[in-house]
Amino acid sequence: MSQDILVVVEHLDNVISDVTFELLGKGRELATATGGKLLAAVLTSSAQSLAEKLGVADQVIGVEDPQLQHFNPESYLTALSSVVEKKAPRLVLIANTSMGMDLGASLSVERNLPLVAYAADVEMEGDAAIVTSHLYGGKIYSESVLDADSGIVSILAGSFPAEPGKKDGTPELEILAAPPALSDTRLRFKSLIQPEAGDVDITQEDILVAVGRGIQSEDNLPLAEELAKALGGAVCSSRPIVDNKWLEKNRQVGKSGLKVKPRVYIALGISGAPEHIEGMKDAELIVAINTDETAPIFEHAHYGVTEDLFDIVPALTEKLK
C-alpha cells in the first residue's frame, strides 16, 4: 500500500464540481501528513481539459472511455476500481454526493475496503485516519478509526474550503488503460435533464425566509410569504416542502437543491440536516426559529430562538412592516 491520497474528481457536463476542490484542498493536507502524493482520479471521455484545473494534485490518473462521458454507477466503478487497484492509495476521498454515494459504497464492497460516510472531517493520527461523521441528521458526531492499510472516506460537501484545492496548471497525467468490462453495463445513461427556470432565482436574493417541515401545512405558507414581503425578500424551503409540492423545486435549498448565500437567512422550523446546511451555511446572517433546542440548525445559526414559529413570525412581520 502507498501513502498516497486519491481524490475522485466529480464532474457534470465537463465541469468539475466545487466539492472536488474542497476534497483536493483537504487531500493536500492529508498527503503532507502521510508523506504520500496527492492523486486525482479523472474518469471521463477525455481527461486533458479537466486535468488542467487540477494543479494542486501531484498527479492526475485518468481513465478515458466514451462510456465515461457521463456518470454511470457501473462503468465508473469499474474504472475507479482499476485506479485503486493500481495505485493502492492510503485513502480514497469521495464526495458524499448523488454520484459519490453510488461510487463510494460500491467501491467498498468491490475492493473490500472499509468506508466511513457522512464525513465532515478527516485527520491523520499516527497510522490511523480519524474520520468525524455527522450522523442522525447532524445531531450526533462520531469519530471513526480507519486503521486498515487503505480505506474510503465519503465527505459531505461544504466541509472544507474550496480555495486551497484550486490551482490551474496540469500536473503529470497518467492515462490507465480502460478496463474491458467498462462497457458491460446493465444501466444505460440516456440524457441529462435541466430544471425548468422558475419564477424567482433564490440564489440572487439578499433576504430569504426559509420554511421547513415545522410549518406543518401548506395553508401556513402565507405566514412566511408575508414575512418575506415585509423584508423585501423571497421564500425558500427545505426539501420535504418541495417533495410535498407545496413549493416549486426552484425554491429548494441544499444538497439536491440550490446553494444560496444571502445577506439574511431566516430558517423557520428547519432542523438543519447536513443536506440542508450544505446549501445555506455561507449566508451572512442566519436566524433560526425551532422549538427543539437540540436542533442542529443552531450549530450554524448566528441567532437562535427556541419558540413556536407561529408565535414569533406574525409578531416579527408586524415589527418589520
Add this chain to the structure above:
Amino acid sequence: MVRADRFQRDEGVDTKPMNIVVPIKLVPDLVEELEINEDGTDIDREFLTYRINEFDDHALEEALQLKEKHGGSVTVLALESEETDKVLYTALAKGADRAVKVTGLPEGLSSHALARTMGQALSNIDYDLVLVGVQAADDRDGQLGVLLGKTLGIPHLSVVTDIAVEGNTLTLHKEYAGGIMAQFETEPKVVLGIQAARVIPRYAPVSRVRQLMKEAELDEVEASDIDLGSGTSVRRMYTPTRGEGAEMLEGDAEEIASRIADIINEKRS
C-alpha cells in the same frame, strides 16, 4: 396492429408485473433527544423510540404505487426489534402483500452487515426490484442500497426520484444538485435508492393496523453466519457542544420579535 399495440401500452397491459422488495430500517426518532451511552461509542439505545427511516417510507410508497399501476407484489423486510412488528403491520395495512422479519441479529448493525443480512434474506425471495430509502440517518459506513446491490451482484442507482415502467424496461431519474437529473434505463433486477416517492407517503389507518396485528402473520427468517464487521470502529460519539453556534434570544414573543427585527435591520442598513 399498431393501434392495438399502443393502446395496450397506454393501459400498461404489456408491462410485466413486478415483484418488489422493500428492506426497511428502523431508526431513532430524530425529534427526540439522543443521548450517548456510557462508554461514549454509540447512542444510548435503551429508551429510544424507533420509527421507519423516512426515506424507506418513500421507497414503500413508490413500491405500492408501482404495484397499483402494473400489478405484482410488495414484500417488506426488516430486522427484528421491539418496534419491528408495528412497522411491518403498518406496511401491510398500507398495501404490502407480505412482511418478513429477520431474526437473530443484534441492534445497531452496520450498513455493511445489514446489506449482507438483507442479501441473505433475499436469496429465498423471488424479486425483480429492490426499492430502499436512499439513506438513513445512521449509515456511518455507507448507504444500504448501494451495498446491497453490490452484495447481490445486481446494478444499483441511488437518489432516484422517478420510475417509469414500459414492457420490461425501467426509465429512472437520478437527481443531482441544483435540480439537474440524469435519465437512465435498465431492466430488472436492480436496487434503487429512493429519494422521494411520486406522492406523499400514505398513512395507514390505526384500526387497520390493529386488525392486521390480530389476523395477519409475519414471516420469519433467521439470519445465519453474518459477518458483522464493517472494517472500522467508533472511538467516540458525542453531541456537538450546544450554544457554540447561535446566540439564543429569550423573552416573550414581542421581545424576541423586536430583537430579531433590530438584528435584521442593522444588517440591512
